[in-house]
Amino acid sequence: MCSIMGRLDGKIIVLSAAAQGIGRAAAIAFASEGARVIATDINESKLKELQQYQGITTRVVDVTKREQIEALAKEIEKIDVLFNVAGFVHHGTVLDCEEKDWDFTMSLNVRSMYLMIKAFLPKMLAQKSGNIINMASVASSIKGVVNRCVYSTSKAAVIGLTKSVAADFIEQGIRCNCVCPGTVDTPSLRERIQARPDPEQALKDFLTRQRTGRMATVEEVAHLCVYLASDESAYMTGNEVILDGGWCL
Numbered sequence: 001m002c003s004i005m006g007r008l009d010g011k012i013i014v015l016s017a018a019a020q021g022i023g024r025a026a027a028i029a030f031a032s033e034g035a036r037v038i039a040t041d042i043n044e045s046k047l048k049e050l051q052q053y054q055g056i057t058t059r060v061v062d063v064t065k066r067e068q069i070e071a072l073a074k075e076i077e078k079i080d081v082l083f084n085v086a087g088f089v090h091h092g093t094v095l096d097c098e099e100k101d102w103d104f105t106m107s108l109n110v111r112s113m114y115l116m117i118k119a120f121l122p123k124m125l126a127q128k129s130g131n132i133i134n135m136a137s138v139a140s141s142i143k144g145v146v147n148r149c150v151y152s153t154s155k156a157a158v159i160g161l162t163k164s165v166a167a168d169f170i171e172q173g174i175r176c177n178c179v180c181p182g183t184v185d186t187p188s189l190r191e192r193i194q195a196r197p198d199p200e201q202a203l204k205d206f207l208t209r210q211r212t213g214r215m216a217t218v219e220e221v222a223h224l225c226v227y228l229a230s231d232e233s234a235y236m237t238g239n240e241v242i243l244d245g246g247w248c249l
């Protein structure tokens, strides 16, 4: 008798922002490769839809709230992979960015990852192994993008956080990488396009900035996340992995 092995068999993976978009696709891809996935988000009703997939359990967690993160970390005995996905896109230059926009973005996009890593890393250190993946973006220290001032600032910080964690804990069996997508077709991107004064033009702009002439699908990003979560990528740490349809060409 032969059994089919999953690329993530036996791994326990916690991720944020799993209710829709890239997080949802990653949760499904992880589970289909044999992982036990703890999918978290603040959107309880959308999160529940994931319960139909074998291997996924769901949990409402607001990643800006330390107490909620710590409560989850306390309940979980073992964690192999932490995937920090949650993030928000503010549209505008530095002059359009109010202090509240700055604080909200930095809190959701960066502080949340600091809180998650702080809560789950001690478990990984006790196990002498762990794998952290953070969601960054090409709009960061990699590429200057118009109207993405605080967003790019926050994602550049995510890259810095990733490299710092990778450097500090490499000798203790921990690795940490980040994913830097270009434009990905997700519900929030579609909402952002609709919110522009000329949505048709906004869509055109998003499409033409990708040299492929199309956006990435969430599944294409999820494939990369499976690779990063698996032992296939065991030699990678401290890397920002770009998947941008030629945007940086």
Ligand SMILES: NC(=O)c1ccc[n+]([C@@H]2O[C@H](COP(=O)([O-])OP(=O)(O)OC[C@H]3O[C@@H](n4cnc5c(N)ncnc54)[C@H](O)[C@@H]3O)[C@@H](O)[C@H]2O)c1
Pocket: 016, 017, 018, 019, 020, 021, 022, 023, 040, 041, 042, 043, 061, 062, 063, 064, 085, 086, 087, 088, 089, 108, 135, 136, 137, 138, 180, 181, 182, 183, 184, 185, 186, 187, 188, 189
């Ligand atoms: N879509 C893109 O083009 C693109 C490109 C590069 C990077 N990214 C990054 O990928 C990540 C996911 O983006 P997306 O477009 O797939 O997702 P999305 O914006 O469609 O969904 C985000 C999810 O985060 C959840 N969320 C919001 N606030 C939360 C909080 N406080 N705690 C927990 N969950 C919360 C929402 O409920 C939602 O389910 C983000 O970090 C984003 O910056 C996206």
